[in-house]
Amino acid sequence: MTAILNMRAVVASLALMACTAAPVLAEQVLPLRQITVTGDARTEVAPDRASxxxxxxxxxxxxxxxMxxxxQDMAAVIDRLAAGGIAPEDMQTQRISVDPVWSGGRYDNGxxxxxxxxFVASNTLLVRVRDLGNLGAILDDVLDAGANEFRGLSFGVADRAAVxxxxxxxxxxxxxxxxxxxxxxxDMTLGPVRSISEHGGGGGVPMMAMEMARSGDVPVQAGSLSFEHSVTVVFDLLEPTSE
Structure with a gap:
């Protein structure tokens, strides 16, 4: 019987302690106050590469x-590019094809x-130009060597990661x-950062269409490249400290 009474006393004491501590805990647990903002950045960079x-x-x-x-004609174009200083690793074949040419409505009337x-055969080549000062001369050279089709021109930077x-x-x-x-x-104090989320970055210009007409070195204006990046950051908001 004595043991039972002692156990009841212990339980009662624990219950009293819990009731006493509850208001203290309630005072310590406050609603979390946060603020979420988006940061943006943009820069303009002169290109130093072309494709x-x-x-x-x-x-x-x-x-x-x-075929x-x-x-034969593509071999002459590649030789001209190599003579103009384009390294082998900067030339890459993109597509080789042979397709039939059909008459009128593709059907014999009888x-x-x-x-x-x-038949029409085609060979497409991607060329990376690392010296923009030679770009116009290179374009003129390949036209003279036999290139008769352009799919486009785009600019870039060598160290994109640094930008x-x-x-x-x-x-x-x-x-x-x-x-x-x-x-x-x-009237709040900015607290620590809770999270940072990236939304990616972009840069560059759309591919330029190339006309086949030529008069001396092909005139090309590289302009500048626009790079953008944005992040979402979550901060804590704190009550202002009293002086």
């Missing part, structure tokens, strides 16, 4: 003749069967600036 997609297209009566001629009148690293930091600093301004306007 050209060019090709040779030839039509002949037979597939073999068309033989297009291969028999209703398809009629092939010849993105810079504007990534700028975007975070922009988020901190905005958050501090909002906290001060709300």
């Amino acid at each position: 050209i997609t060019l090709g040779v297209t030839v039509e002949a009566e037979s597939a073999a003749e068309a 033989r001629t297009v291969s 028999s209703g069967k398809r009629v092939i009148t010849g 993105l690293d810079q504007i990534r930091g700028d975007a975070v600093r922009d988020a901190i600036r905005k958050a501090r301004q909002l906290a001060e306007a709300a």
